[in-house]
Amino acid sequence: MNNDSGWVYTEQVKQHFLNPKNILTISEEEYKPDGVGIVGSPACGDMMMIFIKVKDERIYDMKWKTYGCASAIASTSALSEMVTKNGGMHIKEAYKITPEDIIKELGQLPSHKIHCSVLGDKALRAAIEDYFKRRNEQNPYREKTSSPIVCECFQITEEDIKMEVLEGATNFETLQERTKIGTNCGKCIPKAKEVINKFVEQYYKDKVYNPKS
């Protein structure tokens, strides 16, 4: 962090923010992507679209659009460079990129920024899924355990909720206090309540499971 420059994040974030690479500047129709992935929503404050072109299972070109803060823009830009350098990354590897991989490219990010602004890996996976879907093929690289997202704003999955329930969050209010689930756009609240009730029913019925014991 260099305070003298009046900049709050790392130099890498600044460079990507000021000179973002691989933005989609033409329409999607003109670009003709082989796969498109979208994550987030305007209500969440972050939304990303990733467009990929694939040949021989390599992503030889990737373009993107991002609505979000400086680190959201910088992280998508950094991801686009990671994916497209040296003739393009193989889909198998691209599918496995994690937020940590992207953060490494950016030097570092404040922890509160990671969940909300590093969505590029998820958008890329969505684009890869779309690529296979368009070809009517099964994605051979999909992780079988990937858990569906309940709260888009904070990227909270069913698995995350299950873990909170097992750690003693037995009602929606406690879950919300711990995870902020549904505190932004609120769209997911009914679904989140349904999911937590399912796990509470599963683990706490007849008080068989006691997290304190």
Add this chain to the structure above:
Amino acid sequence: MNVYLDNNATTPIHPKAKSAIIEFLDFFGNPSSMHSDGRIVKEKLVIAKQQIADFLNASLDDIIFTSCGSESNNTILKSMLFWPKEKQNLVTTNIEHPANLETAKFLEKNGIKVSYIEVNDDGIIDLNQLEKSLTKDTGLVSIMYANNEIGTIQPIDKIAKIVKEKAPNAIFHTDAVQAAGKIKLDLKNSPFDTASISGHKLYAPKGIGILYIRDFDKKRKSFTPLIHGGHQEKGFRAGTENTIGIIALGAACEALQSEIDVEIERIKKIRDYFENKVIENIKDIIINGKNSERVPGTSNITFKYVEGESILLKLDLNGFSVSTGSACSTGSLEPSHVLMALHKKPEIAHGSIRFSFGRENRIEQVDKLIEILVKEIDILRKISPLSK
């Protein structure tokens, strides 16, 4: 140095306050001491207090020095904890500053009943809801004078009339932190009982605040000090005085006294010029609170399809300091509660920027600002998947 357009966050120290501080630095005595080192400081504090009382048109007896606006708000609100059960009913709004809102939530956890009045999409409280929320058992009504984020001024006179009618026993408190220094206050002739004011919002340094209690000597028994100890502030707020802060606030008030009429007009002209230029040059914007009476320097604008922190950082890199209601900037991941209260849509809060002009700003600075805004908003919108 940036062009500073964040005068609602804090203000630069007034040059006259600055020289008053420097001159005063050698007077280190404790104003409570009986010897001449103490007495001379005491005398200087009396003069400063008079300057402050003159500027606010308040009786000297009714001014209590605190450390900040938050302390002043806390003192009034937390006094409720010591009131009889039947009077432990607070009526406030959902656009208050956290110094009020979080304190209200704390009171709620401690058994006090709180009603939160909502605002319309122009940022003015719902007077019908206020009327319905007030009862003869309402102990305290706490409604901010001007809002820090959008600058809207509440209809204080109308509110006071409703309070008097529906809750004649209630104390009416106002958080006037964003009003003092920005518009003219006339505390003696205002219809509220107590008010909070912060020094650093009116060109004095941080660390000095005022709690105004009308007819202090009669009313003081309604309130409980937060800090017990020495006899300072008539035993209502212990702790050795922030002598430098008081001297500086006195000097700032004296200076503002002669400037304020001209400054209100001048700053309003800059703000209006800025807003007209934004309307002329940038499409898809919302000026939040525009249809209400506002303090002259505040302009809160939502730029659709882009996110506030990005705009803030772009402006910062181009030499302008502003603030945003976006969730990203706060660390809390929650967008501005004020803009959420107005519009109910997080995306409007996420894309909002607050420009707050003050006495050091010049109309010439606006043209450069507009030029940069047009350019940077365009760049960010080209990156955004939401742009049309």
